[in-house]
Amino acid sequence: MNTTPTPVAPTTSAVPAQRPTTRSIRSVDRRRPRRTGRRIAIVLSIAWIVALLLLAAAADLLPLPGIDEPVGAPSLPPFSGDGPLLGTDAIGRDVASRLIHGIRISLVVGVGATAIALILGVILGLIAASSRGPIPAVINVLTDTVLSFPPLLLLMALATVLTPGVPTLVLSLGFLFVPPFVRLTRSAAIGQLGRDYITAARTLGAGRARIVFRELLPNSIQPVISYAVVVIAIIIVIEGSLSFLGVGVPAPAPSWGSMIASGKDNLARAPYLIIAPSLMIFLSVLSFNTVGDHLRRRLTGKDDA
Amino acid sequence: MTISTARERARSARARSHPILTRTAHLLAVLILVTFAATALTELMPGSPGAAILGQGATSEQIAAFDREHGYDQPLFTRYLDWLGAALTGDLGTSIQSNQAVTEVLLQRLPVTLELTVLALLLSLLIAVPAAVYGASRADGWFDRTMSSAASVFLSIPVFVVGVVLVYVLAVATRWFPVAGWAPLTDGLAENMRYAFVPVLALALGEFPAFYRLLRGDVITTLDEDFVRTATVRGLPRWYILRRHVLRPSSFSLITVAAVTFGRLLAGSIVVESLFALPGLGSLALQSIPSKDIPMIQGIVVLVAVTYVLINAAVDIAYTFLDPRTRR
Numbered sequence: 001m002n003t004t005p006t007p008v009a010p011t012t013s014a015v016p017a018q019r020p021t022t023r024s025i026r027s028v029d030r031r032r033p034r035r036t037g038r039r040i041a042i043v044l045s046i047a048w049i050v051a052l053l054l055l056a057a058a059a060d061l062l063p064l065p066g067i068d069e070p071v072g073a074p075s076l077p078p079f080s081g082d083g084p085l086l087g088t089d090a091i092g093r094d095v096a097s098r099l100i101h102g103i104r105i106s107l108v109v110g111v112g113a114t115a116i117a118l119i120l121g122v123i124l125g126l127i128a129a130s131s132r133g134p135i136p137a138v139i140n141v142l143t144d145t146v147l148s149f150p151p152l153l154l155l156m157a158l159a160t161v162l163t164p165g166v167p168t169l170v171l172s173l174g175f176l177f178v179p180p181f182v183r184l185t186r187s188a189a190i191g192q193l194g195r196d197y198i199t200a201a202r203t204l205g206a207g208r209a210r211i212v213f214r215e216l217l218p219n220s221i222q223p224v225i226s227y228a229v230v231v232i233a234i235i236i237v238i239e240g241s242l243s244f245l246g247v248g249v250p251a252p253a254p255s256w257g258s259m260i261a262s263g264k265d266n267l268a269r270a271p272y273l274i275i276a277p278s279l280m281i282f283l284s285v286l287s288f289n290t291v292g293d294h295l296r297r298r299l300t301g302k303d304d305a
Numbered sequence: 306m307t308i309s310t311a312r313e314r315a316r317s318a319r320a321r322s323h324p325i326l327t328r329t330a331h332l333l334a335v336l337i338l339v340t341f342a343a344t345a346l347t348e349l350m351p352g353s354p355g356a357a358i359l360g361q362g363a364t365s366e367q368i369a370a371f372d373r374e375h376g377y378d379q380p381l382f383t384r385y386l387d388w389l390g391a392a393l394t395g396d397l398g399t400s401i402q403s404n405q406a407v408t409e410v411l412l413q414r415l416p417v418t419l420e421l422t423v424l425a426l427l428l429s430l431l432i433a434v435p436a437a438v439y440g441a442s443r444a445d446g447w448f449d450r451t452m453s454s455a456a457s458v459f460l461s462i463p464v465f466v467v468g469v470v471l472v473y474v475l476a477v478a479t480r481w482f483p484v485a486g487w488a489p490l491t492d493g494l495a496e497n498m499r500y501a502f503v504p505v506l507a508l509a510l511g512e513f514p515a516f517y518r519l520l521r522g523d524v525i526t527t528l529d530e531d532f533v534r535t536a537t538v539r540g541l542p543r544w545y546i547l548r549r550h551v552l553r554p555s556s557f558s559l560i561t562v563a564a565v566t567f568g569r570l571l572a573g574s575i576v577v578e579s580l581f582a583l584p585g586l587g588s589l590a591l592q593s594i595p596s597k598d599i600p601m602i603q604g605i606v607v608l609v610a611v612t613y614v615l616i617n618a619a620v621d622i623a624y625t626f627l628d629p630r631t632r633r
Contacts, residue, residue, distance in 0.1 A: 020600050074483050139340065140331070142338070144614075145334075145335050145338040148339050148568060148610045148612065149342075149610050150571070150572030150609055150610070152576070153587075153590060153606055156594060157343075157346055159594055161346055161597075162350075190387070233461070237463045240465065241463060241575075241576050245576065257463075260466065261465075264469050264472070264580070267469070267473050267477050271477070271478075274469050278487070286457070286461035289457065301558045
């Protein structure tokens with residue numbers, strides 16, 4: 001099982017390595033050789049997200065056919081020479097146009113719901129951390145209650161009683177993701193409460209609101225921010241799943257999930273139909289995850305998940 | 306991907322005066338709120354449930370009769386108490402769509418979802434545990450880097466994409482497995498597995514990355530402990546140290562997360578059940594949406610959510626037995 005011994009750079013330092021490690025078991029001490037690869041991944045992820053934002057903003061200016069108008073024969077393969085660049089879907093609509101308009105739905109739902117969850121979650125988390133008496137317990141019970149519902153199932157239940165659509169999705173997903181932000185903010189803020197600068201501010205006569213918003217908030221927000229980026233990715237997946245199941249964004253709106261669902265029905269004849277929407281959702285989720293992981297490493301100094 | 310682990314919750318519970326009492330009170334409060342919220346779902350409907358379910362063609366007399374028959378004319382609180390009383394005796398109401406007892410239908414559908422969940426959990430652990438232990442023992446080596454990248458990739462592919470790709474590769478293109486459908490265990494194990502394998506694989510590929518990352522991190526921490534160094538110095542073989550000395554102390558958070566994942570998968574298999582047309586709870590929920598079968602949806606939501614709450618509570622309690630440090 002022994003690999004070839006890694007060449008060890010001659011130590012110029014006068015201090016000997018503190019533990020002569022058993023190299024066969026722990027090669028942890030080697031400084032991360034993954035750095036460059038990781039850096040490239042981060043740059044590419046940011047580039048992809050920026051591209052998504054630009055395309056979403058410019059979707060109406062681009063020379064694209066409408067999302068709901070047939071432009072050619074059904075199920076044309078991408079890059080086939082004739083027909084639109086990325087081909088047509090099962091009923092002859094332009095795939096490229098639907099993909100680009102699909103960005104809007106993913107981003108509006110992902111970013112919108114995360115923003116709602118972040119703002120409400122941080123406020124409630126700070127209240128829970130800084131109050132005494134029954135308030136923290138009440139917030140705790142409420143967050144646990146919401147967390148007990150599996151998101152997908154609760155959203156399906158909501159789909160039965162509410163009119164489906166983007167606003168419904170943004171509001172219900174935003175509400176569903178408040179609890180994790182409450183917990184994260186609360187535990188980060190509680191960790192700060194005993195610090196000297198809080199005591200100092202209190203000694204100087206700062207009121208509770210001032211301490212919470214001017215001292216506590218800026219010092220406990222870092223893990224929350226990096227988590228929010230990952231939540232965008234999670235919500236994009238949930239929106240895709242709901243639309244895949246046919247209970248998310250109603251047709252003919254071009255959600256990537258519903259594009260994959262319709263491609264699934266034509267898998268035997270035209271398997272290439274699922275490639276483009278699958279790649280879009282995969283690359284977008286991967287990019288948000290990568291950026292979120294990077295922010296967590298940078299902002300909190302923790303390496304593992 | 307939950308934020309607070311059972312360990313943290315156990316730790317915060319420790320701070321209070323009567324840990325068992327507060328925990329029980331908390332559990333009861335959550336259970337009551339969960340079931341109450343499921344009952345209150347109809348309050349979000351525009352108009353009365355009768356109007357929404359019967360549609361535009363119904364007269365106001367029909368709607369009123371429907372609401373009266375199903376108790377929707379009662380105030381929310383009365384309805385909840387009625388529902389709770391019946392639920393405690395095992396009666397979750399009657400389906401609007403099929404007129405069958407909800408409990409009966411749920412018990413018919415549960416085995417499929419349960420089998421999927423258990424098999425998916427086992428398969429993902431089977432992939433993640435050996436890989437994480439080996440990967441951590443040579444952290445940042447080629448194997449660990451490959452697995453970590455694979456974990457990042459699979460963490461970013463939604464289960465419906467994995468599922469559709471697997472259907473294409475394993476069923477449509479190669480015809481090794483059926484495209485969709487289900488054979489119950491009574492049809493024989495081989496037949497059952499033939500239908501269960503692809504959906505289980507799709508679920509497991511979505512779950513193993515979290516397990517891999519978690520266990521890898523914990524094993525790396527354990528490898529830094531003195532007793533591992535002692536064992537190494539004693540000249541014990543590496544695989545023996547990893548298996549006997551490292552794995553057990555490193556698997557606490559994995560067990561917690563695996564238990565919570567079990568509860569989550571009960572509902573998380575909706576997508577896979579729909580994709581493979583499996584007769585489980587998820588596809589039942591999906592089928593109940595168009596007809597607005599409120600009692601059925603309510604039954605599924607309550608069953609899954611209450612199971613999830615109870616599993617979490619059980620993990621918290623188990624933790625105090627497994628890890629004496631949380632008891633102090």
